[in-house]
Amino acid sequence: MRARATASFISTLLVSTALTGVAVGPAEAVQVPVSFTAAALPTYQTNGVAWAVASAQNKVFVGGTFSAVRPPGSPAGTNQTPRANFVTLDAATGTPTSCAPSFLLPSRPTLASVRALNVSPDGRTLYIGGAFSSAGGVSAPYLAALDIASCKVFPAFVPRPSSYVRTIVTTGSTVYFGGDFSTVHGVSRGFVAAVGVVRQTGAGVLTAFHPVFDKPVTAIAIRPDGSAVAVGGRFDHVNGSFSHALAVVSPGLGSTYRAFGNFVMSKSVVKGIAVDSTAFYTANEGTGAGSFDGRIAVYWGSYAQRWRDLCLGATQTLLVYRSVLYSGSHAHNCSPMGEFPEGARHFLLAETLTGGRLLSWFPNLNDGIGEGIGSRAMTIASVGAKDYLYVTGEFTRVNGALQQGITRFGPGPDTTAPYTPTIAASSPSAGRAFVVWRTSLDTDDSTLTYRVYRDTSSTPIFTTTATSWFWSRPYTSFTDTGLASGSTHTYRVSASDGVNTRTSAAATVRVR
Numbered sequence: 001m002r003a004r005a006t007a008s009f010i011s012t013l014l015v016s017t018a019l020t021g022v023a024v025g026p027a028e029a030v031q032v033p034v035s036f037t038a039a040a041l042p043t044y045q046t047n048g049v050a051w052a053v054a055s056a057q058n059k060v061f062v063g064g065t066f067s068a069v070r071p072p073g074s075p076a077g078t079n080q081t082p083r084a085n086f087v088t089l090d091a092a093t094g095t096p097t098s099c100a101p102s103f104l105l106p107s108r109p110t111l112a113s114v115r116a117l118n119v120s121p122d123g124r125t126l127y128i129g130g131a132f133s134s135a136g137g138v139s140a141p142y143l144a145a146l147d148i149a150s151c152k153v154f155p156a157f158v159p160r161p162s163s164y165v166r167t168i169v170t171t172g173s174t175v176y177f178g179g180d181f182s183t184v185h186g187v188s189r190g191f192v193a194a195v196g197v198v199r200q201t202g203a204g205v206l207t208a209f210h211p212v213f214d215k216p217v218t219a220i221a222i223r224p225d226g227s228a229v230a231v232g233g234r235f236d237h238v239n240g241s242f243s244h245a246l247a248v249v250s251p252g253l254g255s256t257y258r259a260f261g262n263f264v265m266s267k268s269v270v271k272g273i274a275v276d277s278t279a280f281y282t283a284n285e286g287t288g289a290g291s292f293d294g295r296i297a298v299y300w301g302s303y304a305q306r307w308r309d310l311c312l313g314a315t316q317t318l319l320v321y322r323s324v325l326y327s328g329s330h331a332h333n334c335s336p337m338g339e340f341p342e343g344a345r346h347f348l349l350a351e352t353l354t355g356g357r358l359l360s361w362f363p364n365l366n367d368g369i370g371e372g373i374g375s376r377a378m379t380i381a382s383v384g385a386k387d388y389l390y391v392t393g394e395f396t397r398v399n400g401a402l403q404q405g406i407t408r409f410g411p412g413p414d415t416t417a418p419y420t421p422t423i424a425a426s427s428p429s430a431g432r433a434f435v436v437w438r439t440s441l442d443t444d445d446s447t448l449t450y451r452v453y454r455d456t457s458s459t460p461i462f463t464t465t466a467t468s469w470f471w472s473r474p475y476t477s478f479t480d481t482g483l484a485s486g487s488t489h490t491y492r493v494s495a496s497d498g499v500n501t502r503t504s505a506a507a508t509v510r511v512r
Contacts, residue, residue, distance in 0.1 A: 031360050031445045033323050034350050036389050036409040038363040038416045038443035040398045042072040043094030043390075046087070046405030047080065049370045050392035053406075054117035054126060055381035057148050059097065060089040060390050061126055062406055063114025069096055072403060076396075085114045085132070088151070091381035091388060094408055099151035101136030103128065103144075116177070118168040124148055125202075127175055129165025143168075143177060145202060154202035159195045160185045169220045173197055174251075175204060176229060178217030191217045192231060192254075211247070211254030212239050221273035221280055223300055228257055230280045232270025245270045246282060248303060258303040267291035274318035274325065276353065279306055281325055285314035294337075295327060297356060307356040310336035313345060319378040321389070324359065325351045328375025328391060330367065334358065340471035347374035348391065360446030362470060363409060368394035386411065399443075417500035418442040421450070421493045425507035430485055433509050436477040439468035440495040440502065452478050453492045460494075483511045 030037055048066030055061065068080035069087050072094070084102030089095060105112035116129035126146040128135065135144035136153035142165045145157035161181035168177045178192040190212035195204035211231070219232035231238070231247050238247040243259035244266060250257060264270060264284060268291045272283035282296045293314050297306035313331035320326075327349050333342040339358050340346070347365035351358055365374045376393035389409045398407045418440035425435045440448055447467045451460035462478045483489065488510045494503040 030412060030414055031447060033352075034359050034361045034444065035322050035324065035387070035411055036361070036444075037412055037414045038361060038399070038409070039414065040363060040401075040403065040407045041094065041388070041410050043403070043406050043408050044069045044071060044087070044089060044096055045074070045403055046083075047076060048405065049368075049376070049394045050405040051113065051115045051130075051376050052117040053377045053379045053390050053392045054119050055091060055379045055390065056119040056123040056126065058091045058381075058383050059099070059148065060091045060094075060379070060381045061117050061119075062087050062089065062390075062392055063103070063117050063128060063130060064392065064405065065113040066405065071095075075402065076404065085112055085130070086128070089406075091390075092383040092386075094406070101146065101151065101153055102134070103130065103132040103136075104134045105132050106134065115164065115166050115179075116168045118170050118175075119148075120170045120197075121172050125154075125170075125197075127168045127170055127177075129168050129177055129179065131164050142179070142181070143204075145175075145197075145204070147202075156201045156203040157197070159193070159204045159206065161189075161193065166216065166218050167220045169222055171222060171226055171251075174207060174209075176209070176220050176222070178220050178231065178233065180216045191215065191233070191235065192220065209252065209254045211249045211256070213237065213247075219270050219273040219283070221275045222251065223280070224275060224277050226251060228300065229254070230273050230275070232273050232282055234269045245284075260303075263305075264296070265290070265292040268293070271315065272317045274320045276320045279353070281318050281320065281353075283315035283318045283327065283329070285316065293329070293331075295325065295351070295356065297325075297353070306354075309351065309356040310334070311339075311349075312336075312342075314373065316373055316375060316393075317377050319380065319389075320353065321380055321387075323353055325353055325356075326361075326378060326389065327351065328378060328393065330372075330374045340469070343471075345374070347393075347395065358469075360442075360444060360469070362443045363399055364443075365391075365393065365395035365407075366397040368396045368404070370394045381408075412499075414444065414497065414499045416443050416445075416497075418445070418448055418495040418497055418502050420502040421495050421504040423491065423493045423504045423507050425489075425491050425509040427509050427512045430512045431481060431483050433480040433483055433489055433491065433511055434477060435480065435491045435493065435507065436475055437493045437504065438475050439466050439473045441468060441470050441473060442495075442497050443470075445497040449496045449498070450476060451494045451496070452480075453494070454480065455490055485511055487511050 046066040050064035088099035114130040163180040194209035215235040217233040241259040245264040268286035311334040315329040350361040423437040452462040
């Protein structure tokens with residue numbers, strides 16, 4: 001009698017498209033809409049914290065608090081190439097170039113650091129902020145400009161903020177920056193300012209942009225059409241109005257477009273802002289009980305909240321790329337939003353822009369050195385038709401392997417294979433064999449294809465797809481019918497992401 005196959009599905013934990021907020025289809029090597037695999041590519045490392053990253057002209061610029069870089073795989077302290085708080089990498093290979101200006105603070109050498117990087121829209125100039133007084137041999141306190149083609153610091157661009165610069169964003173003609181300063185070139189500015197760039201000389205001339213904040217600014221972003229400036233930080237007031245940690249001001253004079261009150265919560269601050277044409281997205285860091293660590297999406301214009309995720313674990317950086325919000329945090333509990341429970345930290349996440357639901361992309365870092373935060377900054381580096389996601393921070397490991405300060409992810413090939421399925425087989429009734437397995441984990445594919453094989457055949461007798469997450473791995477089963485009583489069979493189950501396949505050991509069953 002010919003065997004007939006029927007399938008049943010047993011879930012010990014709920015997994016559905018309602019949970020993910022995204023429709024899922026057949027398994028792919030990189031599951032749409034995520035654009036990068038979870039496998040890290042070889043990249044040079046730093047010997048300290050890498051606070052900032054930017055990219056242009058097939059180069060990646062990394063700033064931080066470090067004195068040397070070393071090849072991937074090299075242990076700390078070996079094979080080092082000196083770099084003073086700044087390194088330029090070839091975007092395609094992750095190896096250093098010869099462009100290596102030093103950023104120094106001779107009066108307090110151990111405090112020297114590059115904290116902010118931003119490239120002009122035309123890709124020609126890199127603006128650099130931090131704690132330094134010398135930039136490539138040029139006197140440029142806290143803020144400097146680098147001609148990318150020649151790798152020379154512009155001597156005429158010397159705005160002279162009075163203290164650290166922590167964030168920079170540029171338009172075609174204006175450089176906005178924020179930080180700890182109270183004056184720029186001796187003129188009063190409340191933790192944020194803007195300079196207009198004189199193209200002929202590269203000089204920066206202070207503009208009339210003068211919103212007044214009462215505490216440091218750590219994030220600035222411009223609406224893509226240039227009509228509004230979103231500002232985040234540690235402040236409580238903007239232009240005299242209560243607006244804790246977040247405000248939107250005009251790009252000209254800095255008048256208040258929106259004061260947000262306690263929208264971010266009093267024990268939280270904004271560490272980063274990312275934008276697209278419809279909304280801006282905030283990275284929030286909280287301290288103590290009742291604080292907020294997740295991400296918020298806010299519509300431009302109406303300034304109404306689109307969504308707010310409730311993950312715990314301070315968020316430091318955000319990046320919007322092809323309809324996905326990538327973030328760096330140390331999220332350890334997303335159960336308030338129906339996702340992973342309290343447990344190990346996860347330093348890189350991807351979410352939907354429309355609903356803030358997690359997507360299947362879980363490469364991982366560690367706390368690292370310094371404050372134990374993990375990731376600090378992100379950028380996209382384009383080389384021809386291929387894009388890379390660069391991540392910098394405090395980490396010393398990536399996906400369990402030694403790698404400090406800098407890492408990167410590409411679109412493929414996908415080398416992150418699913419876990420090997422573990423199966424069991426039994427015969428619950430005459431002529432039937434019951435095969436059950438727990439769905440596998442894959443760090444960049446939540447939906448995998450499973451195939452069941454009987455005996456020595458290489459042709460599956462059953463194929464299905466199922467969705468799982470590292471916090472929710474339901475069981476799936478298959479009942480093989482029409483078998484001869486007393487016969488013995490072996491079963492294997494494979495899990496595939498479309499590129500990588502893992503096959504279980506055989507389970508043997510004697511049919512009743």
